[in-house]
Amino acid sequence: MTGQGLFLAGQSDWTLNLAETCPGDDRWLDPYDYDGGRRLPRDASTEPPFASVSARPLTELASIRNEINEVIGLRLDFDGQILTLKTWQGKVKT
Numbered sequence: 001m002t003g004q005g006l007f008l009a010g011q012s013d014w015t016l017n018l019a020e021t022c023p024g025d026d027r028w029l030d031p032y033d034y035d036g037g038r039r040l041p042r043d044a045s046t047e048p049p050f051a052s053v054s055a056r057p058l059t060e061l062a063s064i065r066n067e068i069n070e071v072i073g074l075r076l077d078f079d080g081q082i083l084t085l086k087t088w089q090g091k092v093k094t
Helices: 027-032
Strands: 005-010 016-021 060-065 071-078 081-088 091-093
Touching (some): 005 091
Antiparallel strands (some): 005 016, 060 071
16 A cells, blocks of 8 residues: 555553554644644655665565563665664664
């Protein structure tokens, strides 16, 4: 299926929240709503390391877990190019 997305958010307990998105579904923006407007997350798609994988298909996704089996990161394989994301102090880091 094409056009799907993956929303990642670091949690204050150092875990990673994952939500799959579909074309036209912008419910992932709900946490950014506030009185009369919306705060938007920064688009880093043109910055390293994301720019080098933005046009590649995602071929594999593997969870990285802590000692109590909570998801704290992801290993993403974009057609042979690996991108690892982990949480640190509630933020997603590369």
